[in-house]
Amino acid sequence: MQLEFFSHLRCRECGRLYPKEAIHVCEWDFGPLEAVYDYEAIRRHISRDRIESRPPTMWRYREFLPLEGEPSVGTQVGFTPLVRADRLAKALGVREVYVKNDTVNYPTLSFKDRVVAVSLSRAREMGFPVVACASTGNLANSVAANAASVGLESYVLIPADLEASKVLGSLVYGSRVIGIRGPYDKVNRLCSEIAGKYRWAFVNVNLRPYYAEGSKTMGFEIVEQLGWRLPAHTVIPMASGSLLTKIAKSYREMIDTELVEKRPFAIHGAQASGCNPITDAFRKDTELVRPVSKPQTIAKSLAIGTPADGYYAIQTIRKSGGAAEDASDPEIVEGIRLLAETTGIFAETAGGVTVACARKLIDSGKIPKDESLVLCITGHGLKTAEVLSGVLDSPRVIDPSLREFDRLVSSDINRAPLPTRSEG
């Protein structure tokens, strides 16, 4: 069976072709390199039945991923639930909402397991002895865990002020965790320098063309799980902007290979107000993304002041008829609570951003109330639990006595019924 439909890397700007190596920018114009596939061959090779007959992982879309052989890392990642969320739809005042739930992605509870599965598999194909990344937390967790699972040595570089759970969630795997003083952009710049000097696979630097393609699987799964249908609206959190551009790419690839019928799909972007370079440029109707030098937001996983794919994200949003929004810290917390109370899904701050921005897009009419939308929820709430401390009521504590319990319940009955953020 033909496995490899992936032939080259190509510059997004000038179209020059490059061999499948550990490079990520064009030598001529510094444009980003992207994987090139033979879509006509994929179209002939693939079908819905074929995909559905495969194991429930992201690798059922193997043909669209830039590996030469079979994946060897993260072979069970993906195919997370798409959850129909009627109570959330009601709260948001919109016809239909689905939640793509990567809070339960395997193994490290975020969508980053997708990009890491591809990039570490590719790193092994290329024979790299050490893998590494610059990360706002989730990527670090995933590189550390997936490297451990196959015995690869790993270094993860993170801003020194990251959430405790995200630091712990890298250390526990035995990865070498290095905190860098300063914001993420300084971490990223340092990693570019290191990648230039050491022969290491930096998944989101020199392996970025391979890495980024992994995000497409979130989009493929959404379409399949909707019954092979494109969603009218998709709301996606933006850090570098890469996830958003790749989900849009996945939709286009499914159209091009005739896996799904063509119809309009609007792609909406969500950022935190304290680090909103892409949303800001969208609002100002420019493609010039102005860096945010000092991000100030509880959504640390989205706090990238110089988003590598910001320009492409804006283009994708505009061309698709979507919009960009941002959310303040209190709105983010409110978004986390609304999602949890109506769907039972506990998201990290980035998920709060997505929910809060979706609400604003609906309220402002950018997502019509009689349409259907998908929210991309990318990481688990236990990773950023500290943002809820002091926000939720503490448990009431009683002695193990029925009388004390009766008293507590009767005082409850005088309270309002189950409060829902949105309705309360």
Add this chain to the structure above:
Amino acid sequence: MQLEFFSHLRCRECGRLYPKEAIHVCEWDFGPLEAVYDYEAIRRHISRDRIESRPPTMWRYREFLPLEGEPSVGTQVGFTPLVRADRLAKALGVREVYVKNDTVNYPTLSFKDRVVAVSLSRAREMGFPVVACASTGNLANSVAANAASVGLESYVLIPADLEASKVLGSLVYGSRVIGIRGPYDKVNRLCSEIAGKYRWAFVNVNLRPYYAEGSKTMGFEIVEQLGWRLPAHTVIPMASGSLLTKIAKSYREMIDTELVEKRPFAIHGAQASGCNPITDAFRKDTELVRPVSKPQTIAKSLAIGTPADGYYAIQTIRKSGGAAEDASDPEIVEGIRLLAETTGIFAETAGGVTVACARKLIDSGKIPKDESLVLCITGHGLKTAEVLSGVLDSPRVIDPSLREFDRLVSSDINRAPLPTRSEG
């Protein structure tokens, strides 16, 4: 299509039949009630192909679950990865290890989502307006989340001294969380009293016969994911002992309905040394489980001093040719680290217990080195993260400078290579 193969409840002791109501003990001898199925009808109805054609959730084993209609809560729970763990096998000195990874179970990262999916679906069939539970944490998270997902009001009762993440992971869903002063057994007793007075569905009290059956799905999945083969050895953590008895039951049911070929399977139980009533009775060669009145262990999710199914767990272990072990707090932490460093799976304390006990069972020859085993890992490590504080090295912190990085890496190179707990 016939959906319901479940006809009655039956006393495990005297065999008396009862109707399918919210009752859990026999009126005559106080024996526990269990669901009764028509296995002959299931055998005729079901096949491997039929199961494999269904969505990848626990509900692909619908015929073996005690509902009257279709499930309405937790419809996407289960079918978590079974991971072949060669590096862990090497570290443990045994031929082959598989990890059944319920740390990524949907939605609340533990196997409890299985039992809650069944019991809340049953509670809705029976028309209960309020659902509740007595919990050591994971069950509380799951009842709170799954109740929220369908708008059911919920009360969860927990020991007042539970881990912060487990408390937060119930509060966030808007559940009413009540801390009870004292150990779990006091919480449980109070819940029995409350269930006698209020018309509420206490999933693990008056709905226990329905609830407990959900655990079988972990066993069904293991067998299917092994390629329709029974594992020679399964190591299972024990709190009440229910999970262990139900996994054994699932294996027997698959034999009885001809889904899998009969072969010997040993069932091994794992407890924390600080609360080991079942292991202690096993060692003393008695079936008399002596209560532990003051559990002292970091594995709080297993800290049940009076295990409801302890007697049956011992019988199951003995009859199957298995054994019971226990692990100290330092061994538990070591088990968490070994699992994380060799498989990329971050387990809560109960998982550390399972790994540590497996190691002891292998070292003592109770699991032969040339055989194959499955470890049941039941909950995610972020839920009990505090046990690692002060255990793991802190990240090294540097300025964003290549020179500082070079210095750090060269000092690293003088260190030993990637340390692995087991090999180090």
